[in-house]
Amino acid sequence: MGYVKLEIRCPKNVAIVTSADPDPVWTLDDLLSELNSLELQHGARISVSSPPKKSKMKEMANGSNKPFVMRITDDDVYESESEDESTDQRLITGTRFAFPDDYFSESDEFDDEMHEKSTPSRLMQKKSIEEGALFELESDHQLMVKEQLRSKLSSLELSQKIESENSSFAMRRLEKQAEARQELDRRLDKQYQRKIAEILDNHLSILQRNHEQRSQIEERRIRDDATLEEAKRKEKALIDEKLRQEKSKAEAEVRLNAIKQAEAQKAAQEAEIRAAKEAAEKQAARITETAVFDASKKDLTEPKGVENTRTSGNIKQGDFVTKQLGIRVIASKAALEAESNRLAIYDEVAGRINVIDQKVIDKHGRQMYKYIKQIGGTVENVRAKAHVLVQLIKDPMLPLSISLLVFANKVVSLCENPSGSFDKSAFACGWVIVLIASQVPDVMDLVLAEFHRSCIYTVPKHLQASDAASQTKDYWKMLGYREEDGKIESTNEFLNRVESCMKLYAALIQTEIVGVKNPYGLNYGWAWLAMFLNALPANRTTAVALEAFLKMAGFSLLRKYKSQFMKVLNVISRRFLPSLKQRGEAVHDIVMKLEQYLDDKIYLREPEGRQLQASSLSKFFE
Known part of the structure; x- marks a missing residue:
C-alpha cells in the first residue's frame, strides 16, 4: 500500500487558510473519518476497527500486549531534513483538530457506551505494526507542519528585520533629505536677505543722494536769502546811520543852544548874586x-x-x-x-x-x-x-x-x-x-x-x-x-x-x-x-x-x-x-x-x- 498525503481540512469555499495549528491533536475518530474519506476518494474502503475498550487498553498497558515502538535512525532524520529543506517553504495552513472534552472522561460507563457505539474498523483489528505506522505518519505530519511553521516564522522574522532595516534606512534618508532641504532653505534665505539688503542699501543710497541734493539746494537758497537780507540790512543800516547822524547833529545843536541858554541864565544869576x-x-x-x-x-x-x-x-x-x-x-x-x-x-x-x-x-x-x-x-x-x-x-x-x-x-x-x-x-x-x-x-x-x-x-x-x-x-x-x-x-x-x-x-x-x-x-x-x-x-x-x-x-x-x-x-x-x-x-x-x-x-x-x-x-x- 502506497503513502497518502494528508492535508489540513478546511472549508472548500475558503480560498486561503489564514491560520494553522503548529501542533494539531488528532483523535481516533478524526483519524477514522479521514481514512474513510481517503477510501472513498481512491475507490477502496479501508476498514478500521473500533477503538479497543478501556479494559483491553489497560491490559496492553500492563504488558500483555507491548506497544509498537518506531525507531528512526540518524540517517533517516538527516534524509528527512534534507527533503524538508528542498521542499517549498510555503506555509501549509489548515484548521485545528481537537478531541471533544467527553472523550477524556474517566467514567467506565461512558467508555463502554463509546465502545459499543463505535464501528469496528479493520485498522484496529490489525496488528500493532499498522498502529505504529499510524503513529509514525502522525508524528511525521506533525514534524513537517512544525518545520514549515518554523520556516515561515524565520522568513517572517527575516522579512520583518529587512523591512525594519529598510524603514530605518528610509528614515535616515528622509532625515538627510530634510537636513539638506533645511540647508538649502537657509542658503536661499541668506541669498534672499542679501538681495533685500542690497536693494535696501541701494534705496537708502538713492534717498541720501536725494537728501544731499535737496540740502545743497536749500543751503544755496538760504545763502542767497541771507545775502539778500544782508544787503537789505546794510542798506537799512546806512539809512539809519544817516538818520542817526542827522538826529545827533540836531540834538547837538539843541544841546548847544541849551548850554548857551543855561550859561546866559547863570550869568544873570551870578550878576544878581553879586549885586545882592x-x-x-x-x-x-x-x-x-x-x-x-x-x-x-x-x-x-x-x-x-x-x-x-x-x-x-x-x-x-x-x-x-x-x-x-x-x-x-x-x-x-x-x-x-x-x-x-x-x-x-x-x-x-x-x-x-x-x-x-x-x-x-x-x-x-x-x-x-x-x-x-x-x-x-x-x-x-x-x-x-x-x-x-x-x-x-x-x-x-x-x-x-x-x-x-x-x-x-x-x-x-x-x-x-x-x-x-x-x-x-x-x-x-x-x-x-x-x-x-x-x-x-x-x-x-x-x-x-x-x-x-x-x-x-x-x-x-x-x-x-x-x-x-x-x-x-x-x-x-x-x-x-x-x-x-x-x-x-x-x-x-x-x-x-x-x-x-x-x-x-x-x-x-x-x-x-x-x-x-x-x-x-x-x-x-x-x-x-x-x-x-x-x-x-x-x-x-x-x-x-x-x-x-x-x-x-x-x-x-x-x-x-x-x-x-x-x-x-x-x-x-x-x-x-x-x-x-x-x-x-x-x-x-x-x-x-x-x-x-x-x-x-x-x-x-x-x-x-x-x-x-x-x-x-x-x-x-x-
Missing part, C-alpha cells in the same frame, strides 16, 4: 582835603515832623546861593552847572515824548523794567541783560533819545522800593549802565539827570528855607518828598529813598570793567565828596546821603587816593560829626552809623557784591 551881596568874597575856595564848612548853629522847629535844614549865611566863596520864595539853594558852582546841563538835555528829550504814542512808550518801558529787575550778581547775567537792553534801546519803534530816557527812568526807579539785597543788585546795575554807555554814550547824561531829579543830593545840592513860612508843601516837594493823597510822605520814607539813590549812584561811579571805560568814573566820586563837604550843611538828610555814599564807595576811594582819602575822613570826624551832633536826638541813629564806620574802619572792607561772580553757583557745581 556887596561883601561877597572874591577868592574862590577850591576843593582840598582840608576844606570845611561852617554850619549854622541856629535850629528851627520843623512842621509835621520834617527836619529843618537851615544853615548860616557864611557860605564860602565859589558856592552858588540863590533866593527864590525864601528858599536858598546851597551847592558848588561846578555842581550846579553840571546839573543844569544834564537837566537841559533831559528836558529837551522829554519834550519830544508828546509826539510819540504813550502806549508804545509804556510797553517799551515794561519790557525794559522786566529785564532790569532780572539783573543778577554774575558777569554772565549782567552781560546778557545789557545786550538785551541795548537791543531794546535801539528798537526802531522808538527814537533812540526816547528809548534812552525810558531806560534812565526805569533803572533809577529801582530806588523807589529797595529790597534787602539792594546793595548787591546796585553793583550789578552799575555794570549794566556802564556796558550800555560803552555802546550808547548819550545814556550817561540822561541817567545822571534822572538821579538829580530823584535825589538832589547826587548833585550835591541842598535847599534851605529862610524861615518857617517858607517851609510849604512846595518846599518839601523840592527837597524830594513825595505827595500821596494830598499828604507829604514821612521823613523815614524819604530818607530810605535818599539812601537807595546814593548807594546806586556810588556803585555807578566806582564800576570798573576790564576793556570798558566808565565815562563817569571814580574821579567824579572824589569830586562829589569834596563838593559835598565844602558846600552842604551837616543835618540828618545830608548825613544819611554821606553815610550811604561812603559805605558803597569808601573802599574804592581808599584804594585810589589812599592818604588823601584818610584826610577827608579826618575832616568828617573833626568837623562834620561835631556839627551833626548839635542837632540833638533826631540825628542820634545816623551819628552812630558814621562813628561805627570810622571807628571800625569799615572802609578797609570790600562791600559785599562789589566783585561779580564769574558764573552762577549752580553752574559752578555742575
